[in-house]
Amino acid sequence: MRVVVTGGAGFLGSHLCEALVRRGDAVVCADDLSTGRLENIEHLRHLGCEFVRADVTMPLEVSGTVDAVAHLASPASPPDYLRLPLETLAVGSRGTENALRLATQHGARFVLASTSEVYGDPLVHPQHEEYWGNVNPIGPRSVYDEAKRYAEAVTTAYRGRRANTGILRIFNTYGPRMRPCDGRVVSSFIVQALSGEPLTVYGSGDQTRSFCYVDDLVRGLVAMIDSAEAGPLNIGNPQELTVRELAQLVLEITGSSSAVEYHPLPQNDPTRRRPVVTRVRDALGWSPEVSIEEGLRRTVQWFAARPDAVAAAALALRGGQSGADRVRPAADQLPVQAQPLPATEQAASAQV
Numbered sequence: 001m002r003v004v005v006t007g008g009a010g011f012l013g014s015h016l017c018e019a020l021v022r023r024g025d026a027v028v029c030a031d032d033l034s035t036g037r038l039e040n041i042e043h044l045r046h047l048g049c050e051f052v053r054a055d056v057t058m059p060l061e062v063s064g065t066v067d068a069v070a071h072l073a074s075p076a077s078p079p080d081y082l083r084l085p086l087e088t089l090a091v092g093s094r095g096t097e098n099a100l101r102l103a104t105q106h107g108a109r110f111v112l113a114s115t116s117e118v119y120g121d122p123l124v125h126p127q128h129e130e131y132w133g134n135v136n137p138i139g140p141r142s143v144y145d146e147a148k149r150y151a152e153a154v155t156t157a158y159r160g161r162r163a164n165t166g167i168l169r170i171f172n173t174y175g176p177r178m179r180p181c182d183g184r185v186v187s188s189f190i191v192q193a194l195s196g197e198p199l200t201v202y203g204s205g206d207q208t209r210s211f212c213y214v215d216d217l218v219r220g221l222v223a224m225i226d227s228a229e230a231g232p233l234n235i236g237n238p239q240e241l242t243v244r245e246l247a248q249l250v251l252e253i254t255g256s257s258s259a260v261e262y263h264p265l266p267q268n269d270p271t272r273r274r275p276v277v278t279r280v281r282d283a284l285g286w287s288p289e290v291s292i293e294e295g296l297r298r299t300v301q302w303f304a305a306r307p308d309a310v311a312a313a314a315l316a317l318r319g320g321q322s323g324a325d326r327v328r329p330a331a332d333q334l335p336v337q338a339q340p341l342p343a344t345e346q347a348a349s350a351q352v
Helices: 011-022 078-083 085-106 142-160 185-194 214-226 243-254 278-284 292-304 307-317
Strands: 002-006 026-031 049-053 068-071 109-115 165-170 199-202 233-235 260-263 321-323 326-328
Touching: 002 011, 002 085, 011 026, 011 214, 068 085, 068 214, 078 085, 085 109, 085 142, 109 142, 109 214, 142 165, 165 214, 185 199, 185 243, 185 292, 185 307, 199 243, 214 233, 214 278, 233 278, 243 260, 243 292, 292 307
Parallel strands: 002 026, 002 068, 026 049, 068 109, 109 165, 165 233, 199 260
Antiparallel strands: 321 326
């Protein structure tokens, strides 16, 4: 099987590329490295993972057989989509259409990595797939929310024309290869705890999230690629955890004596988030296996092995602002830098 993974050098994308390569698939990893990192996939390049630096908002041509396209490309953390608002909308619209065209040209399976953000700040709890959501289309989070809602709409339209498409709505996911400065609550809490900084919680800390370990999530992505299921399917860990409870877990696992500081909740941050996962369990036989305690231990170990990155992220967070599931960037926070490429790849276009 040959699979094209857009956004394949990012957090989720690199884990998906690894899972596919390790089961024997040929993988084309397409990424513009605006938020992804070459180091995430470097260990896969001698195992059959082909990398091309490509902007999915431009037409993507792949020669040879393509059996599936997994569309994960998108700025996905608040510092990224606040820094790249127009690019986020373009990836969700033109990028999704280009990925869909590539799949249909090859008669390939197409899987969209959507998000629980399509539910906005939900008025229904827990969230099931029939719920339409409660979204502010012009709020600070709107570019990401609306980009994914459009991506779902165009994917559904292609399925109406007999394309083999599927949609997964991904809830909060964490694990190794998260960028320490990505602004999400798990990475931010770990960085602050390891650095002896106060863990910053905005709101009362009673806001809830459901955190899924990346290996579990990727198993679901692979199962969706292998299926003909249309979705949308929620995928995430249905165990609900308050942000305060998460902070205490991180402190216990890191052994940190950091304090916890509370500040007002930013605009439009959802107060509760938990998936109903009955459909994905029935359709794909999927359920999470890694406990939050074990997943956090693995993630903390990965962060602790990168002290320089943790120190840099801690410095950035001192001027930031935390939300229920994020730390918002300070105005002077350094943007994510693309990793340098070998000379042969500097000239690579969106053609494989």
